Amino acid sequence: MKKNFALILTVAVSLFIVTSCNTGISSGGNENATNEKIAGENGFQIVGAETETTPVESADDAADDLAIWYNHEDPSESAIIATNKQKGLVVYDFDGEELHNHPVGRVNNVDIKTKFGLGSDSITIVGASNRSDNSITLMKLNPETRELEELQISGEFKPKSTEVYGFCLYRVEHKARFMQDHYHKMYAISIGKDGLLDQWELVNDSIKGSIKPRYARVLKFDSQCEGLVADDETGNLFVGEEGKGIWKIPALPAEGDKKTLIADIAKSKLEADVEGLTIYYGDDNKGYLLASSQGNNSFAVFTRSGDHKYLGSFMITAKGSIDGVSETDGIDVMNLAIGSDFPDGVFIAQDGYNFEGEQPVNQNFKLVSWKEIARQFQPWLLIDNAYLPAKDQVE
Numbered sequence: 001m002k003k004n005f006a007l008i009l010t011v012a013v014s015l016f017i018v019t020s021c022n023t024g025i026s027s028g029g030n031e032n033a034t035n036e037k038i039a040g041e042n043g044f045q046i047v048g049a050e051t052e053t054t055p056v057e058s059a060d061d062a063a064d065d066l067a068i069w070y071n072h073e074d075p076s077e078s079a080i081i082a083t084n085k086q087k088g089l090v091v092y093d094f095d096g097e098e099l100h101n102h103p104v105g106r107v108n109n110v111d112i113k114t115k116f117g118l119g120s121d122s123i124t125i126v127g128a129s130n131r132s133d134n135s136i137t138l139m140k141l142n143p144e145t146r147e148l149e150e151l152q153i154s155g156e157f158k159p160k161s162t163e164v165y166g167f168c169l170y171r172v173e174h175k176a177r178f179m180q181d182h183y184h185k186m187y188a189i190s191i192g193k194d195g196l197l198d199q200w201e202l203v204n205d206s207i208k209g210s211i212k213p214r215y216a217r218v219l220k221f222d223s224q225c226e227g228l229v230a231d232d233e234t235g236n237l238f239v240g241e242e243g244k245g246i247w248k249i250p251a252l253p254a255e256g257d258k259k260t261l262i263a264d265i266a267k268s269k270l271e272a273d274v275e276g277l278t279i280y281y282g283d284d285n286k287g288y289l290l291a292s293s294q295g296n297n298s299f300a301v302f303t304r305s306g307d308h309k310y311l312g313s314f315m316i317t318a319k320g321s322i323d324g325v326s327e328t329d330g331i332d333v334m335n336l337a338i339g340s341d342f343p344d345g346v347f348i349a350q351d352g353y354n355f356e357g358e359q360p361v362n363q364n365f366k367l368v369s370w371k372e373i374a375r376q377f378q379p380w381l382l383i384d385n386a387y388l389p390a391k392d393q394v395e
């Protein structure tokens with residue numbers, strides 16, 4: 001009896017060790033020690049979060065991606081639209097409180113764009129890759145209530161990819177010499193675990209008052225991809241191939257499908273998986289492309305335009321009662337001031353292991369002051385809270 005007990009105990013302890021070795025993260029203290037060690041070995045910068053969101057409702061791997069909505073009327077009342085990939089979309093305020101949730105299914109990645117002309121309205125669209133039925137979910141953000149509302153879609157919105165995974169929106173503004181020649185186009189772009197990228201133009205079906213997805217192109221990558229972000233001002237689309245690196249292609253299908261590998265895991269500080277991608281906007285195409293390097297709990301910073309030079313990486317460690325960040329999926333960043341809490345912008349990251357004290361709790365999102373990140377770099381990264389990116393304009 002005693003022997004059996006000893007055996008069971010040995011098995012249980014071994015299982016525990018195996019589980020914690022797989023992740024490397026078993027407590028808040030361990031997360032910090034791991035991150036400090038990685039930072040030391042790689043010369044990464046270290047910052048801490050100011051705020052964290054309430055944990056998502058679902059246990060295990062559930063929080064994934066997020067997109068920041070900038071509220072022009074009152075920036076302190078902006079919103080974070082996030083995914084609980086087991087349940088649906090969740091809206092948080094910048095104190096991290098949940099405002100609203102919309103159980104639309106297993107939405108993995110999310111993006112938001114302003115100024116879509118629907119009928120005679122200009123609406124803010126929220127789109128997500130939905131793994132419940134392998135489709136794209138489109139919703140509208142109500143700027144008054146910060147709640148998500150249903151939109152009417154004409155026809156099916158399904159990719160050629162057999163397992164939709166990553167997602168982003170792309171809005172292109174064509175400014176001609178004469179006012180009547182100005183136009184904009186909005187695209188939805190998804191990518192699947194099979195490496196197939198699908199792109200649609202979103203067309204205003206004014207007779208039905210709905211949005212019609214018009215298929216635009218399919219492109220193939222060699223292995224599993226997820227992170228996607230389109231730069232509305234330079235026309236670049238960045239694609240994260242999880243085990244390979246970051247690709248750049250023209251976001252506009254008419255400009256071709258040429259792929260350029262701008263960051264190669266084999267030759268960089270990125271460690272698989274490459275996950276969330278986002279863009280810090282400054283004027284004159286200044287700013288940065290940021291990437292979540294999930295394998296070493298860090299975030300890599302590249303120049304936004306030109307040759308996308310690697311400028312360094314940072315990690316998020318515990319600060320006050322808020323734990324550090326590890327194994328991040330989605331990220332987003334905003335250069336504009338969000339109230340008095342983030343006067344110089346904010347960077348937000350999903351956290352794969354959330355702790356309250358030493359107690360593991362459901363995953364959440366951490367909010368970091370952009371200024372704190374920018375000042376860790378030598379020279380400082382750009383801090384521009386005055387530039388209004390095209391993606392955040394409302395008229």
Ligand code: CA
Binds near residue numbers: 273
């Ligand atoms: Ca992934």
Ligand code: CA
Binds near residue numbers: 323324326351352353
């Ligand atoms: Ca954590």
Ligand code: CA
Binds near residue numbers: 064226275329330
């Ligand atoms: Ca993910």
Ligand code: CA
Binds near residue numbers: 052322323355
């Ligand atoms: Ca926490």
